[in-house]
Amino acid sequence: MDFLSSLLDANAAFALNGRDTTNHCPMALHALHEMGATPAQLQHFFAHWQSTHSLPAGTENQGDEEERRFVQLRQQLAIRFAEEGWLPTFEALLSQRLSPAGGAFHPLIRFACALENGHQGEQAAALAAWQCKPLILPAGTGAPCRDVTRLLARLSAQWEGSSWQGEWITARLRQVAADPRWPDSLPRSLEEGTEVLLQLAEAALPLYWQTRNFTLLHLVTGSRAAAIVARHLPAELQEPWQTLMWQAAAAAYITVGAPALGSQRWPDVSGLDWEKVLPLAIASLDDHVIKLVHCCWREQARSPRHGAHYLAVAARAVGLLNTDAGRSAA
Template identity: 45%
Template sequence: MKQRLQQATLHRLLDANARFALGGNGTTNHCPMALCALAAMGAPPERLQDFFDMWESRYALAAPAATKVVERETWQAGVGNPTSFVALRDCFEEWIWCSGADAVLAQTLQHMPFAPASGAFHALIRLSYGLEAQHVGEIAAGLAALASGNLHIDTGSQPRTPAVSVRAGFDSLSRAVHGVQFDGGMITSRLRAAAAEPRFQAALPAAPAQPQLLDQMAQAAIALYWQTNNFTALHIVTGLHAARRVFEHLPSVLVSQLMPELWAAVCAAYVSIGAPALAPAAALLIEEDVLPDSADTWQDLFTTAIASDDDHVIKLVYTCYSENLRAPSPLYLAAAARRAGRVLQMH
C-alpha cells in the first residue's frame, strides 16, 4: 500500500513538473531526476511533495508555451534547437503512447547525432530516470532534451587507433592536454571548448575494442571523481549510469553504434577539467573498514540523501549504490559518503 502511494505521488509530481521549463533559476531543472532518485531510495510521499515544493519556490521557471507543433515526420528539424524542447516533448509523448518507449527510443536515436553530453549529461540522466519510473512524460522530456540541446562531439572522419583500455586512452589525452584550462562558467561551455581544442582532436583515440567498455568507463569515472572531487567528473559518473539504464532499452546492435559517441563525450568531459593524470588504481583504494560496505551503511546514506535538498547529493548517492551493486568498489561508498557529508576516517 505504501509503495503504491509513493508511486502514485511520484507520477503526480512528475506530471506537475511538465509546467516547469527545461532550465531553472541558475540551473537545469533537476526536480524530476531528484524525485525519481528519492523514490528509488524509499522516500515517503510527503518527502517527495516537500522536495517538489522546495524546487518550485526556489528554482522553477515556467515552461514557455509551444509555438509550433512538431510531427513525427518532422521532429528532426528540432534537433539542436533549444526552443523546440516543449514541442518535441509533446511529439515524443504522443508517439510513445502509440508505439511504446523502446520503439521510439530506437527510432529517434538512430536518426539524430547521439550526444550524451547534452545539457552536461542531464538530458541522458533525465531520460534514464523517466525510463526507470516508467513515466511517459518524463521519457519524452528526456528524449526532447537530448534532441533540442544536442551537444554532439564531432570527431571528424579521420581514422583513429583504438585505445588499449579506457585508462590508456585517458593517459594519452592527459599527456597531450594536461592542465589546459577552458573558458566558460557552465559545464557545457567548457565541454564545447574542449571538444574544439586541436590537441584534443589530435590525441583522441578511438574507443577501446572491448566488450565491457561501459564497465571500464564507469570504473575510470568513479576513480576520476574520487581523485579530483570535480563537479564535471561527478556528472560523468551519473551520466554513465544513465547511459547503462538507457542502453538496456535498446537493441545490442544500436548500442554498439552509439558507444563510440559515448566514449567521445566522456573523453571531452575529462579533457574539459584539465585531463588530470589518473593515479594508479592501487593508490586510490580505500581501506574497506573506513565505512563498512553493508546494507545498514547504505541505508544511512539513503537517509541522509533523502533529507537533503541538494539534488546532486540525492542523485550521486543513488548512482553509487546502483553501480556498486553491479561492480562493487570501495570508491563508490567513499564518494557517496563524501558527497553526503559523512566524514571518512582515513588510516
C-alpha cells in the same frame, strides 16, 4: 509509485530554462523514491524546488525559441511514444550522433530515470531536452585504442593541465569539440568487445574521488545512466551508443584538464553502512547529493568488488567522512 508519477506529471509546468529545473527536479524525485522517501518527503523536495529554483513554463520565457521548441517537441514525442514507443526516436537521434554529454549529461540521466520508472511523459521530456541541448562531437581520427584506461592515459598525456573558459559544463564541452586538436587526439575506435560502459563507470568513480570535480560527478552519474539505456537497446545499437558515450566521457575529461589518475587512498568504511547514508541523502535538498548517493547505492549492488568505494563516495557526499579523506596517495 502513483505519488511519484503525479509529481513527475506536475514537473511539466516548469520551464526548460528555469535553471535546468525540468531536468534536475524529476531526476532527484526518482532517486528519492528509489531510496525509500515517503510521499511527504517527496512533496517537501518538490515544494522546495518549486519555490527556490523553478520558473513557470511560458511566463518568463516568452520569445525564447529553445523553450518553445522544447514544449512542442515534448508534446509531439509524447504522442509518438504512445503509438510506437521511444526506441525509433532514440535510434534517429543516434544516427545524428547527438552526444550523451549534451546538456551536461542531464537529458541522458533524466531519460535513464524515466526508463526505470516507466513514466512516458518523462521519456518524451528527456529526449526533447536532449534535442534542445544538442552537442555533436567530431569523430576521432587517431589510432585505435585498446580500452578506456588507455584512452584516458593517452588523453592525459596530451591534454593534462589544459584550461577552458566558461562557468557551464556544456560551454566547455563545445570548446573541446571546436578545438582543431580534438579529432587527432581522439582514437577512431576502441577495441571490439571492450566492456566500455563498465570501464567508464570504474574509471569515473576514482577520478571523482581524487578530484571532487563537479563535471566528473556528472560523469559518475552519467556512466550509470548510459548503462541503463544500453540495457534497453537492441544489439545493433549497442556499439553506436557505446561509441558516443566514450567520446562524451573523453571530452568531459579534457574539459577538467585531463588529470592523471593516481593511486587512490580509500578510507576504512567498516563503521559505515547504507542505513546511515541513505536517510541523510533523503533529507538533503541538494539534488546533486541525492543523485550521487542514489547512483552509488545502486551501483555497489552491481559491482560488489568496488562496493566499499561507492560507499565512501556516498558517505563523503552526506558529510560522514572527512572532506580531505579522498586525496590521492603520493
